[in-house]
Amino acid sequence: MERILVIGANGQIGSELVDALAAQHGADNVIAADISPRSLYAAKVYEVIDVLSADRLAAVAEQYQITQVYQLAALLSATGEQAPLKAWTLNMDGLLNILELARIRGEAGKPLKVFWPSSIAAFGPNTPAQNTPQFTIMDPTTIYGISKLAGERLCEYYFQKYGVDVRSIRYPGIISYKSPPGGGTTDYAIAIFHAALRGESYSCFLEADTTLPMIYMPDAIRATISLMDAPADKLSIRSSYNVAGLSFNPRQLAQVIEQNLPDFDIHYAPDSRQAIAASWPQSLDDEIARRDWGWQAQIDIQHLVKDMLKNVKLSQTPESALTKAA
Numbered sequence: 001m002e003r004i005l006v007i008g009a010n011g012q013i014g015s016e017l018v019d020a021l022a023a024q025h026g027a028d029n030v031i032a033a034d035i036s037p038r039s040l041y042a043a044k045v046y047e048v049i050d051v052l053s054a055d056r057l058a059a060v061a062e063q064y065q066i067t068q069v070y071q072l073a074a075l076l077s078a079t080g081e082q083a084p085l086k087a088w089t090l091n092m093d094g095l096l097n098i099l100e101l102a103r104i105r106g107e108a109g110k111p112l113k114v115f116w117p118s119s120i121a122a123f124g125p126n127t128p129a130q131n132t133p134q135f136t137i138m139d140p141t142t143i144y145g146i147s148k149l150a151g152e153r154l155c156e157y158y159f160q161k162y163g164v165d166v167r168s169i170r171y172p173g174i175i176s177y178k179s180p181p182g183g184g185t186t187d188y189a190i191a192i193f194h195a196a197l198r199g200e201s202y203s204c205f206l207e208a209d210t211t212l213p214m215i216y217m218p219d220a221i222r223a224t225i226s227l228m229d230a231p232a233d234k235l236s237i238r239s240s241y242n243v244a245g246l247s248f249n250p251r252q253l254a255q256v257i258e259q260n261l262p263d264f265d266i267h268y269a270p271d272s273r274q275a276i277a278a279s280w281p282q283s284l285d286d287e288i289a290r291r292d293w294g295w296q297a298q299i300d301i302q303h304l305v306k307d308m309l310k311n312v313k314l315s316q317t318p319e320s321a322l323t324k325a326a
């Protein structure tokens with residue numbers, strides 16, 4: 001029986017991952033954890049954990065006899081640029097604490113499988129932007145991207161040196177409606193739906209033709225759980241897998257929204273996030289994920305737009321949460 005700890009459970013991904021894991025393993029076996037004092041999404045089991053506290057992590061791992069950890073606590077790309085040292089400390093020390101926890105418990109005969117997400121932000125301006133290969137130039141320009149690239153190397157190091165069973169995906173920009181986005185450069189693709197449903201013109205912080213790799217949340221959750229469920233001997237990548245969902249730019253997304261809401265209108269006012277986006281890939285080659293663990297994206301832009309327009313609940317997401325990265 002698996003006992004699963006999700007750190008960062010109140011966030012955009014954690015809030016949905018907890019539900020998916022509870023459906024698979026039983027709600028009693030999924031321990032949602034976050035730094036905030038309460039569960040924002042009514043998790044059945046909730047613990048307050050600061051991922052920077054190794055002692056607290058060790059105590060909770062022992063209390064629940066944890067077998068899997070999803071380490072999602074991080075500062076994201078746009079927010080990280082506002083507080084680079086904080087982003088570095090949280091992103092690196094948080095991951096190191098989890099890898100050390102897994103090493104120590106593994107040596108004590110209590111193995112811990114780890115999931116930690118990297119990002120398309122680990123790439124940079126000299127990376128080939130189209131169909132970006134798994135192995136290529138990586139020269140990230142944000143503190144967030146630098147922390148993701150270093151994190152990937154740490155994951156592989158802990159696997160090679162200590163046999164820690166760590167698994168990772170370079171997530172594209174994730175689009176979802178349940179919780180507000182966490183301050184990333186791809187957040188426009190969520191905020192745009194809120195403006196559309198409010199009947200407002202959307203002021204986009206990226207230029208119209210800025211194509212980026214994206215993924216709809218159900219595909220992202222399925223990718224994450226498939227990778228964690230894959231047999232260890234099938235996995236050839238222990239840094240982080242390229243995983244493609246779909247690729248589009250703000251103009252293309254706006255056009256599909258307009259097909260559904262003919263009065264929708266967008267204008268462009270690029271800010272500092274444009275430079276970040278311009279340094280990232282436009283599409284990813286995920287051949288190795290397909291080969292190793294059968295990855296295949298399912299959701300296209302038409303489906304994504306219809307589902308977002310149906311499910312975004314304006315009242316649940318204050319406008320401030322959508323603009324916090326600005």
Ligand SMILES: NC(=O)c1ccc[n+]([C@@H]2O[C@H](COP(=O)([O-])OP(=O)(O)OC[C@H]3O[C@@H](n4cnc5c(N)ncnc54)[C@H](O)[C@@H]3O)[C@@H](O)[C@H]2O)c1
Binds near residue numbers: 011049051
């Ligand atoms: N959302 C995306 O589009 C995207 C894309 C690529 C990679 N990722 C990665 O996925 C992970 C999760 O992203 P997200 O969008 O859910 O982020 P988020 O900002 O929505 O959630 C992060 C959560 O971590 C919690 N947290 C912050 N500091 C903590 C600490 N010290 N201890 C414990 N919890 C703490 C926050 O309260 C928050 O609930 C991150 O590693 C991020 O880099 C996300």
